[in-house]
Structure formats: C-alpha cells, structure tokens
Amino acid sequence: MKIALLGTGFGQAHAAVYATRDDVDEVIVFGRTTAKLRKIADEFGFATTTDLDALITDPSVDLVDICLPTHLHADTAVRALEAGKDVLVELPLATSMDDAQRVIDTQRAAGRQVFVDMFSRFSPANVFLREAAADQRYGALLSLEVEGRTALLWPGYDLGLDSLAMDMMHADFDLVTSLLGAPRAVQVTAVEKPGGRGSAAEVVLTYPEAMARCSSSSLMPRPYQMGGGFRATFADAVLELGMRADDTNRGTSQLTEYTDQEQRRIDLPGAAPYAQMIDHVLACLAGREKNRIDPVGALEALRLTLDVSHRLTTPQVAHQS
Template sequence: MKIALLGTGFGEAHAAVYAHRPDVTDVVVFGRTPAKLKKFADEYGFATTTDLDALITDPSVDLVDICLPTHLHAEVAVRAMEAGKDVLIELPLATTLDDAQRVIDTQQATGREAFVDMFSRFSPANTYLREAADDQRYGTLLSLETENRTALLWPGYNLGLDSMAMDAMHGDFDFITSLLGTPDTVHVTGTEAPDGRGSAADVTLGYPHASARCSASSLMPQPYAMRGGYRATFTGAVLEHTTAAGFTGQGSSTLTAYTADGEHVIDLPDGHAYALMIDHVLACLAGREKNRIEPATALKALRLTLDVHHRLTNPPAAQQS
C-alpha cells in the first residue's frame, strides 16, 4: 500500500506507526518546509514532496492521510476523494458542520472510503469502560471525568483557547458522548497564557442522571510531555485510568478498579490508540473490517466541540446553558 501523508506537524505521530508496518510499502510526505521534510526522510526513510496537487492525484497512491491544519481538512478530503482516493482525516473532521457535511456528501457520491481519526474509540481502556457501561458490570455510570495535560510537543501548535477544543478536547468529547449522549447543559471556563502559547479549559456537561467533566491543559513544561486519563464512577465501583506519553501518543497506561472488594489493576490488551486506529483503517481497506469511524459518526461530538470552541473564543458566551 502506498500512502500520501499530508502534514509535518501531527503527521509525525502517524509516520511513526506507518514506519513499523510491513503492509505499508511506500509513504510520501507532503509539507511546505524543506527542513521539516528532511526529518521525515532521515528518520523514517520516507520520500517527500512540496507538490500537493501532484501527490493527491498520483494514480499509485492508495490512501491520503490528511494531517494538515483543521481548516484545510474538508477541502483536501473532497479533492482527494474526487481524485479517486480513500482518505483518513485527522480529527476534527472540519471547522464547520457545513464542511463536515460536504465531506460526507462527497464520500457518498464517490463511493470512496473515508475515515476520521477518532482514536479514542480504539483505546483499550476506553473500550473496557464502554463495555462495562453497556453490561452494567459495576452498576450504573454516574459520572465521568476526563483529563488531558500536555506540553507544547508539536511545532506550530500553540494550543491556545482558539484551538484547545478542536485539537485537544474533541477526542474526549467523542468518548463522553458515545457513553452518555448529547448533554442537556454545557458550562465552559478557560484561561490562556499571556503570550497565547498554551491554555487550559474545563467543560462540565450535565445529563438527567449523570454528569461529565472534560478538562485539558497545554500549559505543562516540556519534561511533563503528555499525561491524562479518566475517572468513571459507577454505583458499585470507580474505574481510574492514567496515561503518560510523548508526542506520538505512545507510552504507559494503567487502569484500576476500586470496588468494595479492594483495588484491582485491570489487564488490558496491548496497543495504543493511534496504532490501533490505523490497524482498523488498513483492515477496512483490505476488506477485513467494516468502517467504524466514518465521517457521519463524528458529527455528534463535532457539534459539541464547535459549541465549546465558540464559548472559549467568545468569553461573554461562556456561561451555563
């Protein structure tokens, strides 16, 4: 399989996965900065180009992996599908619901496969929680708290309040809404570093019989890297997940159940979310699995993400709804 990887920022997390896959025979990386492209060539042995049009129309390319700035996702995805390519779109799908719908309409019109990197759906710890909630093995889910804290690990991504919801919280919103649905109330607070490099946000979501909180911060120092997890409170237990990782998302992960019987570490399957997501994409393209991350499935979380984004970037509106 030949993959066109577009973008030298977060695209490096995808590159690190492709580099270790024997079924990916060729990767060509698009970028605008020769120095950044050289890093991909030196570290991974990938070919590089600064010609986007030639790459997405190259008849030998099987999959276009779009890790460009979010405002370009819809435009490039539509162009690639119209050129006969399957596409993997880094989250979020688009910056507007109209653009998201344009991607969905193009997918349906062209018959191409389209995937959105909803990586949180593939996290072993998240899968365990989803199954526990579905079969009520610990009783009823009463509250869910997610946390994502990171240093500024990706060049060009300052993760100020203008990008915090879209780039750092969207995956958690997808996780929360998959478990609890669309919230009845949304309360948003945020703060930003004086230079705009880094911010923190806290979002409280209200439901008739449960509550959720999603917090994120990009104010951490570089040695902190990326850490986070969740705490899920059931009527009969608490599940606590902790992670520590670098810029590729790979690192350590622990899930612990606290019940009346004591503290128990849950044995999770191997694999980190990004790699498992790409496993799924390539399995779908090989006809072995059915697409679980089509663009249409991302709309519920995208609506919430865009709402929070608006509140964070328009402070007077950041009030209880």
C-alpha cells in the same frame, strides 16, 4: 499500499507508525517547509514533495492521510475523494457541521471510504470502559471525569483557546458523547497564556441522570510530555485510569477498579491507540474489517467540540494570566 501523508506537524506521529508496517509499500510526505521534510526523510526514509496537487491526483496513491491544519481538513478531503482516493483525516473532521456534511456527501457520491482519526476509541482502557457501560456490569454510569495535560509537542500546534477544543479536547468529547449522548447543558471556564501559546479549560456537561467534566491543559513544560486519564463513577463501582505518554502516544497507563469489596488492578493489552487506529484503517481497505471511525459516527462529538470552541473564544469565558 501507497500512502500520501499530508503534513509535517502531527503527521510525524502517523509517519512513525507507517514506518513499522510491512503492508505499507510507499509513503510520500507533503509539506511546505523544506527543513521539516528533510527531517522526516532522514528519520523515516520516506519520499517528500511540496506539490500537493500532483500527490493527491497521483493514480498510484491508495490512501490520502490528512494531517494538515484543521481548517484545511474538509476541503482537502473533498479534493482527495473527488480524485478517487480513500481518506484518513486527523481530528477534527472539519471546522463546521456544514463542512463535515460536505465531506460525507462527497464520500457517498465517490463511493470511497473516509476514516476520522478517533484514535481514543482504540485505547484499551476506553474499550474496557465502553464495554462496562454497555453491559451495565457496574450499574448506571453516574459521573465521568476526563483529564488531559500536555506540553506543546507538535510544531504548529500552540493549543491556545482558539484551538484547544478542536485539537485536544475532541477525543474526550467523543468518549463522553458515546457513553452519555448529547448534554442538556454546557458550562465552560478557561485560562490562556499571553500570546496564546498554551491554555487550559474545564467543561462541565449536564445530563438528566448523570454529569461529566472534561479538563484539558496545554500549559505543561516540555519534559512533562502528556498525561491524564479518566474517573468513571458507576452505581456499584469506580473505574480510574492514569496515563503518561510521549508525542506519539506511546507510554504507560494503569486502570483500577474500585468496589465496596476490593481495589483491583485491571490488566490491559499494551496496544498503542495510533497504531491500532492505522491497523483498523488498513484492514478496512483490505476488506477485512468494517469502518468503525466513519465521519457520520464522529458528528455528535464534533457538534459538542464546535460549541465548546465557540465558547472558549468568547471574551467573557477566558482570562489571561
């Protein structure tokens, strides 16, 4: 397996996973900044290049992993597919529904596989929640509250209101839409630091028989790193997750079940979602699993993310502090 890893910002999180794998023979990292490429080469021992065209068209490359700025995702995915490569795209897939569909159409024509880094689907707590909702073990899901907080940990990601939904809230919207579907109504409030380096938003989603709230903040000091969780209120129980993690999503989490009879800690596997996601991608490429993070399955969450992103960049929604 030879992987072309595009991007030196969030691509560092993917690089850290590839560096631990025995089934990845070679990783070549593309970037535009020599100093950042040198840092990755020194840390992981990977080869680097500033020639994107040569890397995408290299016949020995099996997978193109796209961790470039979001507005480049769709065009780069299409180029890689047309070059006969399988593709992994960091969240979100595209900056418009038309571009997302263009990737899907190109994938079908090329006969290749495309994976969207819906890493949160591999979180053990999220898997437990999805299964609990699917088998109705606690009755109907009435309310879902999801919260994420982070410092500005990745070079090039300022997470102002112009990017907060696309680069931070998308995974939360994927969880909500997978459990409750498309919302009937959406309300958004937000605040941003001057200069757009850091922001916070709260999104309330209304459903016929349920509600959801997604709260995200990139206003944390750097030592805070990342934190958050969810609270899922069912007819007969509450599931509550608390999580802390670093910039590679390694950390600790605690899922607790509350019923009228007891409070119970739920033991979960200690799996890292990014590593699990890449496990799944490589297993699919080896023919051992079927793709569970394909672009079609990412469309509903992308549609909501684009809607919220538009609202966040509307002047009436946000104010500076």
